[in-house]
Amino acid sequence: MxxxxxxxxxxxxxxxxxxxxxxxxxxxxxxxxxxxxxxxxxxxxxxxxxxxxxxxxxxxxxxxxxxxxxxxxxxxxxxxxxxxxxxxxxxxxxxxxxxxxxxxxxxxxxxxxxxxxxxxxxxxxxxxxxxxxxxxxxxxxxxxxxxxxxxxxxxGYGSAAKYIATCISEVVRDSNVYDLKSVTFVEIMGRNAGWLTAAAALAKNSFNDGADFILLPEIGLNLKEFINILGNRLNEKNNIVVAVSEGIKDQNGNYISEDEGNVDAFGHKMLSGTAAYLAKKIKSELGVKTRAVEINTLQRAAxxxxxxxxxxxxxxxxxxxxxxxxxxxxxxxxxxxxxxxxxxxxxxxxxxxxxxxxxxKEIPRGWISEDGFGVNEKFIEYAKPLIAxxxxxxxxxxxxxxxxxxx
Missing domain, CATH: 3.40.50.450 (Rossmann fold)
Structure with a gap:
């Protein structure tokens, strides 16, 4: 020119x-x-x-x-x-x-x-x-x-990941206040790719505790099996924090929180209420105190x-x-x-x-933990520099x- x-x-x-x-x-x-x-x-x-x-x-x-x-x-x-x-x-x-x-x-x-x-x-x-x-x-x-x-x-990802990791560390602190059995679900954005939810893993370091489970949309959730695993974990510790993607699916590939019939201009299905759904389900099945925390738009522009x-x-x-x-x-x-x-x-x-x-682009399977309930060091090494x-x-x-x- x-x-x-x-x-x-x-x-x-x-x-x-x-x-x-x-x-x-x-x-x-x-x-x-x-x-x-x-x-x-x-x-x-x-x-x-x-x-x-x-x-x-x-x-x-x-x-x-x-x-x-x-x-x-x-x-x-x-x-x-x-x-x-x-x-x-x-x-x-x-x-x-x-x-x-x-x-x-x-x-x-x-x-x-x-x-x-x-x-x-x-x-x-x-x-x-x-x-x-x-x-x-x-x-x-x-x-x-x-x-x-x-x-x-x-x-945009690095700042959102930094915000999510900070929120998770603070939610964990809050959940440990009372001497009772509880499960807190923290819903994080992410329709088909779990990059944001995976950022919850960055909360854990030598000063802070992180989420106990991270549920990603790349891994289909067997809800019955997860409830059993959750019950066993509650026998070991009182307060559990679960970071969950809004786009979590069952093993048949169906969104757990799909708002049936509603789509946006690009044909994407509208999602809502994943944490609330899981909190209600776990309270009914395990009889423990549950909470649903939805970070929602706060993670986008903090x-x-x-x-x-x-x-x-x-x-x-x-x-x-x-x-x-x-x-x-x-x-x-x-x-x-x-x-x-x-x-x-x-x-x-x-x-x-x-x-x-x-x-x-989804998270590579090799960066997700073997049991599908978290991420491994490969993801941590990838994401840490981005929040610096x-x-x-x-x-x-x-x-x-x-x-x-x-x-």
């Missing part, structure tokens, strides 16, 4: 504690590489199609705002869960999208998100080929679920427990995504390639978006400060 014109960036899918750090990286990269304007899509591709476009030069106009943005959870630009139709010549949705891109003199289109967001990059880049457009389409990974293939891990490693990497991958665009890459996702464990080191590379879009480091908070009136929300 000889002449830098404008760049547009959007965010999509669920919020995280790191997605705004990637946005900060994109904005800084755009300025570094000489783009005239940086535009933002309000509410992802759906908002873009409705011409909800903002000039980020007006709001992210100082070093303080960039630093606040990196420490601000959720999606500064807003998000969506909008599925583009199949790209075909003459499709009205794409015609409108590319008319808007031309109207704003866009050279590079950057989209930050997870699996479904990479589907957007795939389809937009395919349509660009159909019509001969020279606009470049770059995907920046983001998902606390950590279920994107190719990349070693995804921005900026007070951001991993410094996560935020630094999220910023860098956004910055380098811009660089890939000006070098002529399109239809690609940036990703992390881990080249060393101790000391930890990952570098940013790029891959064809076809290797990523609409594909889920703390970011200093910018505090105002006793509470962590964030960047002022867009109107």
């Amino acid at each position: 000889e002449e830098r014109k404008n760049l547009i960036v959007g965010q999509s899918g669920g919020p995280t504690a790191a997605i705004n750090a990637s946005l900060a990286g994109v904005c800084c990269g755009a300025k570094h590489f000489g783009f005239e304007k940086v535009y933002g899509m309000r509410f992802g591709i759906e908002g873009f199609l409705n011409e909800k476009i903002v000039d980020l030069d007006e709001t992210l106009n100082s070093e303080l705002n960039i630093e606040l943005l990196k420490r601000t959870p959720s999606s500064y630009l807003g998000s969506c869960r909008y599925k583009l139709p199949k790209p075909e010549a003459g499709n009205e949705v794409y015609q409108k999208a590319f008319e808007l891109l031309e109207k704003h003199s866009i050279d590079v289109f950057v989209y930050i998100g997870g699996n479904d967001s990479m589907d957007t990059i795939l389809k937009m880049s395919e349509y660009a080929k159909i019509i001969g457009s020279q606009i470049k389409f770059i995907g920046i990974p983001k998902t606390i679920d950590n279920d994107l293939p190719v990349t070693d891990h995804t921005p 900026a007070h427990l951001q991993s410094k490693t996560d935020i630094d990497e999220a910023f860098n991958i956004g910055f380098l995504g811009v660089k890939a665009g000006i070098e002529g890459e399109t239809g690609v996702m940036m990703y992390f390639d881990r080249v060393n464990d101790a000391p930890y080191l990952s570098i940013v590379r790029k891959c064809d978006i076809n290797l990523v879009a609409n594909i889920e 480091g703390e970011l200093s908070n910018i505090v105002c009136e006793g509470i962590q400060s964030h960047i002022v929300s867009l109107k």
Whole structure:
């Protein structure tokens, strides 16, 4: 590209504690590489199609705002869960999208998100080929679920894992207060991949106790057998804590907590109430005190427990995504390639978006304990570096400060 014109960036899918750090990286990269304007899509591709476009030069106009943005959870630009139709010549949705891109003199289109967001990059880049457009389409990974293939891990996962491990250690402390038999189920996000739930294992160290059982969606649960095992464990200790994925399935592959008939825009079945279901079942079968704790959306955007490693990497991958665009890459996702464990080191590379879009990565069976009720050292060695480091908070009136929300 000889002449830098404008760049547009959007965010999509669920919020995280790191997605705004990637946005900060994109904005800084755009300025570094000489783009005239940086535009933002309000509410992802759906908002873009409705011409909800903002000039980020007006709001992210100082070093303080960039630093606040990196420490601000959720999606500064807003998000969506909008599925583009199949790209075909003459499709009205794409015609409108590319008319808007031309109207704003866009050279590079950057989209930050997870699996479904990479589907957007795939389809937009395919349509660009159909019509001969020279606009470049770059995907920046983001998902606390950590279920994107190719990349070693995804921005957002490290901070969510840090939050979950902290919560588990505190729930364990709470459950041990009384001298009675109890089982506490802590429900953690994760539909088909158990990366988040597995992070509960990081709670255990020389100072803290961890969960007694970790139930992952990769392993079908024999509920009758688990109840027997739980009963035997209660003979050995009073208080049991179980970390359980919201997407836990039975041995026939059926979600335990499936909300029958309800699906989202991408056809994913809606889930709810796994911990509550298990707590009720165990209380009935074993006659002990039970509790259901659902971390829910808290794990997605807990900026007070951001991993410094996560935020630094999220910023860098956004910055380098811009660089890939000006070098002529399109239809690609940036990703992390881990080249060393101790000391930890990952570098940013790029891959064809076809290797990523609409594909889920589960925890390898070799990283799960033999009995299926936990993870082993291979997972611990993988995940520990991702939660390392703390970011200093910018505090105002006793509470962590964030960047002022867009109107």
